[in-house]
Amino acid sequence: MKRSKLVVGVVLLAAVFISSIVFAGNIAINGSTTVLPIAQKVAEAFMKEHPDVKISVSGGGSGNGIKALIDGTTDIADASRAMKDEEVEMAKGKGTKPVEFVVAYDCIVPVVHPDNPLKNITVDQLKAIYMGKVKNWEEIGGSDKPVVVISRDTSSGTYEVWEEKVMKKERVYPGALLTASSGAIIQTVSKNSNAIGYVGHGYVDKSVKSLSVNGIMGSKETTLNKTYPISRPLFMYTRIQPAGDIKTFMDYVLNKDKGQKLVEISGFVPLN
Amino acid sequence: MTNARQQTDKSVRFIFFVVALASTLILFMIMIFLFTEGMPIFKKVSVHQFIFGKYWYPTSSPPDFGIFALIAASISVTLVSAVISIPLGVMTAVYLAELAHKRTAEILKPIIELLAALPSVVIGFFGMVVVAPFLQNTFGIPTGLNLLNAALMLSFMSVPTICSLSEDAIYSVPIALKEGSLALGATHLETLIRVILPASISGISTAVILGMSRAIGETMVVLMVAGGAAMVPSSLFDPVRPMTSSIAAEMAEAPFRGDHYYALFATGIVLFLFTLLFNIIADRISHKYRQTGEASL
Numbered sequence: 001m002k003r004s005k006l007v008v009g010v011v012l013l014a015a016v017f018i019s020s021i022v023f024a025g026n027i028a029i030n031g032s033t034t035v036l037p038i039a040q041k042v043a044e045a046f047m048k049e050h051p052d053v054k055i056s057v058s059g060g061g062s063g064n065g066i067k068a069l070i071d072g073t074t075d076i077a078d079a080s081r082a083m084k085d086e087e088v089e090m091a092k093g094k095g096t097k098p099v100e101f102v103v104a105y106d107c108i109v110p111v112v113h114p115d116n117p118l119k120n121i122t123v124d125q126l127k128a129i130y131m132g133k134v135k136n137w138e139e140i141g142g143s144d145k146p147v148v149v150i151s152r153d154t155s156s157g158t159y160e161v162w163e164e165k166v167m168k169k170e171r172v173y174p175g176a177l178l179t180a181s182s183g184a185i186i187q188t189v190s191k192n193s194n195a196i197g198y199v200g201h202g203y204v205d206k207s208v209k210s211l212s213v214n215g216i217m218g219s220k221e222t223t224l225n226k227t228y229p230i231s232r233p234l235f236m237y238t239r240i241q242p243a244g245d246i247k248t249f250m251d252y253v254l255n256k257d258k259g260q261k262l263v264e265i266s267g268f269v270p271l272n
Numbered sequence: 273m274t275n276a277r278q279q280t281d282k283s284v285r286f287i288f289f290v291v292a293l294a295s296t297l298i299l300f301m302i303m304i305f306l307f308t309e310g311m312p313i314f315k316k317v318s319v320h321q322f323i324f325g326k327y328w329y330p331t332s333s334p335p336d337f338g339i340f341a342l343i344a345a346s347i348s349v350t351l352v353s354a355v356i357s358i359p360l361g362v363m364t365a366v367y368l369a370e371l372a373h374k375r376t377a378e379i380l381k382p383i384i385e386l387l388a389a390l391p392s393v394v395i396g397f398f399g400m401v402v403v404a405p406f407l408q409n410t411f412g413i414p415t416g417l418n419l420l421n422a423a424l425m426l427s428f429m430s431v432p433t434i435c436s437l438s439e440d441a442i443y444s445v446p447i448a449l450k451e452g453s454l455a456l457g458a459t460h461l462e463t464l465i466r467v468i469l470p471a472s473i474s475g476i477s478t479a480v481i482l483g484m485s486r487a488i489g490e491t492m493v494v495l496m497v498a499g500g501a502a503m504v505p506s507s508l509f510d511p512v513r514p515m516t517s518s519i520a521a522e523m524a525e526a527p528f529r530g531d532h533y534y535a536l537f538a539t540g541i542v543l544f545l546f547t548l549l550f551n552i553i554a555d556r557i558s559h560k561y562r563q564t565g566e567a568s569l
Contacts (some may be wrong), residue, residue, distance in 0.1 A: 060527050060528060061527045061530075064527060146414040147414075148414045148415045153500075153521045153522055154329065154330055154331040154332070154522070155330070155331050155522050155526055155532065159331075160331075163332070171329055171332055174327065174328075174341065174501060174502050174503040175501050175503055175511070176501055177415065177417060177499045177500050177501050177511050178500035178501065178502070178513065178521070179500060180495060180500075180520070180521040184496075187400065188400075188417065191400075191401070191404060191405050191416075192404075192405075192408065192415055192416070194414050194415070195415070
């Protein structure tokens with residue numbers, strides 16, 4: 001008697017467990033680690049409003065995300081670059097035509113200590129600094145002080161933009177101080193009058209001074225009108241023209257008062 | 273009656289056996305996991321290239337997986353912190369066990385042990401906000417986030433370990449040894465240096481090595497104050513990037529089962545081998561110089 005009750009219990013438990021696996025993950029999102037914080041924040045907020053939809057978010061890099069989208073193992077691919085031609089071809093070969101959504105912009109601003117007299121810097125000067133060629137602020141029109149170069153960890157999305165837009169295939173020299181977060185860069189720069197670092201536009205606060213690049217200040221406007229040189233769009237791709245839950249989700253991401261608010265909170269530039 | 277008691281005895285013994293087995297087994301499985309996740313990188317680079325390679329550019333294309341600068345950083349930070357913390361820790365221990373008044377020792381010892389309870393992130397924050405600007409202004413150096421700062425903060429963490437274990441070792445030297453030395457006309461200082469310290473050397477060495485293995489494995493502090501530049505340091509004021517901080521900072525972003533991921537696990541293997549070595553040495557010393565009786569000195 002007791003035994004049969006136990007069996008029923010175990011079977012029930014197993015049933016609950018299996019069904020939760022089947023129904024979880026209605027929408028799968030995979031891809032760029034840069035877009036990951038946006039996707040996570042939006043997914044959390046979305047699931048609060050739509051408790052019946054389960055979203056699983058993971059970050060394996062833009063390339064992996066797009067590959068997963070083409071293979072059909074994910075519904076939405078995050079990417080910090082546009083799909084390459086060969087990827088579009090590959091998708092065609094599988095009979096799909098991914099739809100592109102620009103969901104946010106990345107705008108990276110060089111920051112220095114407020115005591116630093118420098119106001120403007122060129123992309124070439126930034127490149128020389130990060131290659132370790134400029135050792136003293138005097139060389140680029142500042143005061144006679146050593147330059148302390150602060151960079152992000154090589155696996156961060158912010159570093160990726162920097163590498164693409166400033167370093168242009170060159171490497172950041174090994175003597176650069178690598179920090180694990182944008183907050184740590186602000187912290188370090190605000191404590192060191194020799195330092196230069198770079199952070200997403202949303203992280204800049206009063207404890208540091210942002211420099212204009214090639215005469216243009218990084219801001220929402222200059223990013224959106226594409227005059228600021230160190231910025232790029234961030235994408236989400238869906239496998240086909242979105243419908244159902246996926247469409248609701250994409251609308252939510254692009255909604256000015258919902259998804260785009262979270263984009264701004266995550267330190268990125270929203271679309272409007 | 274006897275049978276039932278024997279039964280209980282047996283089952284209790286069995287339960288303890290299972291518990292002991294479980295914890296050992298879990299540790300062993302973590303070790304296997306570490307090796308299976310780290311080994312694949314050696315299909316891409318040779319062990320020699322990995323350990324002695326100068327450049328650590330795990331994400332550029334083509335990537336460079338050389339952790340020599342990271343190993344050098346870990347070793348140099350640990351050595352400098354040992355130079356600071358060994359005299360501090362051992363001398364404090366001598367003071368507490370031999371020289372201080374009983375009441376002073378009773379108050380001081382818990383305070384020093386309390387230092388060990390300070391969370392490492394708090395020590396790191398202190399180093400970042402207070403010590404770094406201080407070093408920078410005092411020595412006129414480009415940045416206060418450097419080897420010396422990290423070594424100082426790590427010393428704060430290893431002094432309590434070294435001190436409290438050494439104190440126990442000194443305290444447990446048989447009183448007859450001390451009395452014998454004093455009776456022969458030696459001064460207190462002579463007794464301390466010639467008799468008590470040699471008699472407790474195995475305990476003190478163990479304390480030192482455990483303190484150092486804590487320093488080399490510490491992550492949060494070095495992540496916050498060591499600076500993070502992946503180059504071999506040439507002075508005390510150079511920023512460095514120890515293995516632990518490299519793993520902690522990069523693991524979250526490394527693509528799952530990519531080369532970068534494998535390389536970080538392989539760095540973990542190297543780190544594991546270092547701490548293993550420390551522990552084996554500590555074990556050897558404590559066996560070799562074990563004070564087995566009063567006559568063996």
